[in-house]
Amino acid sequence: MIELVDGDTVKRFASAKTLVAEPQSEGVEFILEVGLREKGHQLWDLILRFNQCCVLHPLGARIRRDRPGLSGLAETIRNIFDGASSDGVRLRAAVVSQPASTSSPALPFRCSRLLQVSLHNVDATACYMNASLLALLWSTLHTSVPQLGGLEPVLSFLEARPELLLLRCMAWTMLLGSWSQPRRQHDMHEFLVHLMPRLRLPAIQGYWQQRRLEEDVGAVVCDTSTTVIPITLDLPEGARGLQHCIQAWHSSHYRSAITGDPPELICLHLSRFRQTDGGVIVKDVQALPDIREVIRIPVFRSPADIRVRWCPYQVCAASLHFGPTVERGHYRALLRSKEKIWITEDNRGAQLLSCTELTSLTPHIYLIWCVPDSGLPTAA
Structure with a gap:
C-alpha cells in the first residue's frame, strides 16, 4: 500500500476539523481522498479491505467509507436518470425509444x-x-x-x-x-x-x-x-x-x-x-x-x-x-x-x-x- 501512495493517488489527507493541542472529543476524524487513476483504483481496493474492519480496533482506529452529499449538478443528473422530474421523464423516453440501426x-x-x-x-x-x-x-x-x-x-x-x-x-x-x-x-x-x-x-x-x-x-x-x-x-x-x-x-x-x-x-x-x-x-x-x-x-x-x-x-x-x-x-x-x-x-x-x-x-x-x-x- 505504501508503494501506491503518491501525489496522483492521494488527493487529500487532512483533519475534518481544526486540530487543537488538547482535543476534548473521543477521537479525531481525518479525510482521505483517493484519485481515480489506475494506481488510485488499486489503493482504493486495498483501503476497502479495512472498511469497518476489526483488525484496527486494537489501535483505536477505524476506517469507513464517506458518503458526501451530491452537488447541485450531480443532483440534477440523478433526477434526470431516475425520472424524478418531468424533464427527466422526457429525456429517458427519448433515449430509450431511439431505434438502433441494426435492431x-x-x-x-x-x-x-x-x-x-x-x-x-x-x-x-x-x-x-x-x-x-x-x-x-x-x-x-x-x-x-x-x-x-x-x-x-x-x-x-x-x-x-x-x-x-x-x-x-x-x-x-x-x-x-x-x-x-x-x-x-x-x-x-x-x-x-x-x-x-x-x-x-x-x-x-x-x-x-x-x-x-x-x-x-x-x-x-x-x-x-x-x-x-x-x-x-x-x-x-x-x-x-x-x-x-x-x-x-x-x-x-x-x-x-x-x-x-x-x-x-x-x-x-x-x-x-x-x-x-x-x-x-x-x-x-x-x-x-x-x-x-x-x-x-x-x-x-x-x-x-x-x-x-x-x-x-x-x-x-x-x-x-x-x-x-x-x-x-x-x-x-x-x-x-x-x-x-x-x-x-x-x-x-x-x-x-x-x-x-x-x-x-x-x-x-x-x-x-x-x-x-x-x-x-x-x-x-
Whole structure:
C-alpha cells in the first residue's frame, strides 16, 4: 500500500476539523481522498479491505467509507436518470425509444447497445460478475419499470466505454461493498444474494411465502422471503422442464407462492448441485426443454388463502454454468427477446444463438430471470 501512495493517488489527507493541542472529543476524524487513476483504483481496493474492519480496533482506529452529499449538478443528473422530474421523464423516453440501426424498433435502444458490450476477463475469474451484470441489465430494461437503481451509473459507463474490465469501474466496485475477494471465482448465486439487495431495483421488489391450511384457523404463514434475492427451485428427478420445477416448489409440504402484487422481474435459482451420501458434490444436468415457452408462477389470491392464480411469465435472461462445482468452471449469460437469443462471452460482444445450440445449453442453465409475458419485445 505504501508503494501506491503518491501525489496522483492521494488527493487529500487532512483533519475534518481544526486540530487543537488538547482535543476534548473521543477521537479525531481525518479525510482521505483517493484519485481515480489506475494506481488510485488499486489503493482504493486495498483501503476497502479495512472498511469497518476489526483488525484496527486494537489501535483505536477505524476506517469507513464517506458518503458526501451530491452537488447541485450531480443532483440534477440523478433526477434526470431516475425520472424524478418531468424533464427527466422526457429525456429517458427519448433515449430509450431511439431505434438502433441494426435492431428492430421494438427492442429497447439500450438493450441493443448492451449486445455490443465486451467485458474483459483478464485472469479468468471475472466471468461470474460479467454474466451477472449483463443478465441483470438486460432483464431489468425489459420490465415496465426499467429504473436501474445502483446499476444506472454502471450502464452509463458501459455505453461510453463498451470494452471494460469491471473491477476498474468505480461505480461497480462501490456496489460490491464488502464482497470478499472479488478477483477470485465465486458461486454466482451467492454473489447475487449479496449484490441484488444493494441495487435498489424497483422491478424486483416483492415477497413470497410458504403457507399451510389449518382447520378452524385458515391459512397460516410458515415462512416469508423477499423476491429481491433469487428463489431457489429444486430439480425433481425426471424433471420435465422449468414449469415442472416451479410446480414442485409450489406443491411441496407447504404451499409456496408470491404474495401481493407479482414483481416485474423474478430471479430463479436452480439447485443443480447436490451432495451424495458419500460427501461428493454432483451436478444435475437435466435439460429445460420449455425455456422458450410461457411459464406460470403461482401468486396467492389473498393474504388469508392458500389458493393461487397462475401468472404468465417469459424467460428473459439466464446464466449458464460450465464446470464441476459452482466455484470452478465458467459462467456465461443468455439474453432473450421474443424471437431471438444471444449468448455472451468474456472479451467480446454477444453472439446470436440458433435453436439447436440453445437445446444443447439448457442443461447448464443455473439462474433464470423472468418478466411478465407481455413484457418481452421482438427483434428483427
